Amino acid sequence: MMNKLKTISLWFALALMAIGCGEEGGLKGTLKISITDAPIDADQVKAVNLIITNVEGYQNGNWKAFKNFEQPVGVNLLAYSEGKSVLLIDQFATPGEFSSLRLTLNIANRNSSLIISPQSNVVFKNGNSAPIYMSEGAPPEVVLEKSIGIHSRGLTDITLDFDLRKSIRINNDGEYILKPSVRFIETNKSGHIEASLLNSTIPEWVVAYAYKSGVYSDSEATETSEKVSFYQATTSTAVKAKRFTLGFLEAGNYDLIFVKHKEDGKVLEVIGRHNNIKVNAGERTVLEVDLMQPNPS
Numbered sequence: 001m002m003n004k005l006k007t008i009s010l011w012f013a014l015a016l017m018a019i020g021c022g023e024e025g026g027l028k029g030t031l032k033i034s035i036t037d038a039p040i041d042a043d044q045v046k047a048v049n050l051i052i053t054n055v056e057g058y059q060n061g062n063w064k065a066f067k068n069f070e071q072p073v074g075v076n077l078l079a080y081s082e083g084k085s086v087l088l089i090d091q092f093a094t095p096g097e098f099s100s101l102r103l104t105l106n107i108a109n110r111n112s113s114l115i116i117s118p119q120s121n122v123v124f125k126n127g128n129s130a131p132i133y134m135s136e137g138a139p140p141e142v143v144l145e146k147s148i149g150i151h152s153r154g155l156t157d158i159t160l161d162f163d164l165r166k167s168i169r170i171n172n173d174g175e176y177i178l179k180p181s182v183r184f185i186e187t188n189k190s191g192h193i194e195a196s197l198l199n200s201t202i203p204e205w206v207v208a209y210a211y212k213s214g215v216y217s218d219s220e221a222t223e224t225s226e227k228v229s230f231y232q233a234t235t236s237t238a239v240k241a242k243r244f245t246l247g248f249l250e251a252g253n254y255d256l257i258f259v260k261h262k263e264d265g266k267v268l269e270v271i272g273r274h275n276n277i278k279v280n281a282g283e284r285t286v287l288e289v290d291l292m293q294p295n296p297s
Contacts, residue, residue, distance in 0.1 A: 027095070027153065028092040028093055028095065028152065028153075029092070029094075029151050029153065029154045029156060030090070030093070030155045031066060031089055031090075031091060031158075032090050032155070032187075033088045033089040033101075033159075034085040034087050034088060034158070035077070035080060035085060035160050035162065036084065036085040036247060036248055037077040037078060037162050037164060038081065038161060038162070038163040038165060038235045038236045038237065039081045039236070039237065040168055040265070043205065043263050043264075044125055044263070045078070045122060045123070046078070047079075047122070047123040048077045048132075049075065049118075049121050049122075050074070050075050050077060051105060051107075051120045052069065052074075052075065052088070052103050053068075053073075053105065053106060054067060054068045054069060055088065055101070055103055056101070056102045056104070057096075057098030057102075058100035058101075059098045066091075066093060067088075072106050072118060074118060075088070077162050077164060078164070081237055081247075082244060082245045082247065083194075083245035083247030083248070085159055085248070093150045093156075094150070095152045096149075096150055097148070097150075098147065098148040100143060100145050100146065101143070102141055102143045103141060103142040104140065105120055105142065106118060106119045106140070107120050107131075107132060107178070108132065108133055109133075109140075110133055110175075119132075122168070131175075131176070132168070132177070132178050133177055144182060144184050146184040157188055158184065159187045159190070160182050161183035161185060161248055162180070162181070162182050163183070165236060166179075166228050166231065167182070169226060169227070169228075170227075179226075183234070185250065188281065189251060189281045190247075190248045190249055190282075191249055191279040191282060192246065192283075193249065193254065193279060193284075194243070194245050194284050194285065194286050195208070195243070195256075195287040196243045196244075196287070197239070197289055197290075198288055198289065198290040199291050199292060202239070202240065202242060203239060203260070205238075205262065205263060206258055206259065207236055207237070207238050207239065207261055208236060208238075208256050208257070208258055209230050209236045209256070209259065210235050211232065211233055211234060211256075212252060212254060212255075213252070213254060213276055215232050215255075216232070216233075216257055216273075220232060220233070221267050223267075229267050233257075234249060234254070235247070235249065239258070249279045250281075252278075252279060254276075254279060255273055256273060256277060256289075258270070258271050258291060272291065274287065
């Protein structure tokens with residue numbers, strides 16, 4: 001009798017496993033990857049389009065596809081700032097640990113007569129556009145040396161923050177070059193700063209930069225050798241409305257630096273700051289800003 005009960009129990013356990021594996025996803029985990037953006041400084045730019053062909057993870061010496069898109073996916077990064085994001089992947093994935101993430105792009109090749117279509121580009125408000133190139137010799141990809149764990153029946157939720165201010169450069173030939181500067185964020189461990197202006201008028205060409213508290217110094221306003229100012233800012237946003245958001249910040253304390261720019265993005269002056277703003281994971285920190293007196297005690 002005891003042996004019979006053991007046999008029944010074994011078959012029952014196997015049946016449950018078979019049912020679990022037969023459900024959609026089975027014992028797999030869920031992988032979500034979204035994209036957001038810290039906008040470019042130049043006001044004449046209307047869109048920055050990245051064309052993505054596949055997304056892969058690096059495991060045991062090989063790249064393994066998370067997603068090979070049937071058709072290239074175009075993302076206008078400028079449409080996903082202010083705490084907004086676009087979902088690139090939402091699918092079941094085999095559990096495992098991956099040491100890196102790679103996005104492969106459709107990028108123009110200045111050394112080839114072959115025209116890639118569609119291809120990543122910059123679109124201007126006057127209707128003109130320009131192709132985006134990689135640095136000389138660089139492959140058409142974005143690689144992030146960040147570990148990713150996918151767990152059975154678990155959720156891995158990642159947001160990639162492309163900082164266009166740092167990522168898009170103009171070389172001496174006037175070409176737009178992609179040198180990716182991307183933050184890798186565990187979405188559920190991030191929060192947002194939602195600010196509103198107390199002033200009745202919206203300033204022109206003011207950018208709010210978020211720094212980890214204590215990181216900012218006056219030298220940040222000086223351009224680096226690659227012509228990028230405020231290089232150590234975690235993220236930024238243009239202040240174009242009475243309400244603005246700095247999104248997907250890791251939990252911690254931040255200082256906001258407000259900077260007046262020229263229309264072409266060049267720095268005019270730092271007009272003030274707000275210090276020691278606490279951001280909690282999964283929460284929105286509400287802040288009121290008076291740009292006439294942006295230095296609270």
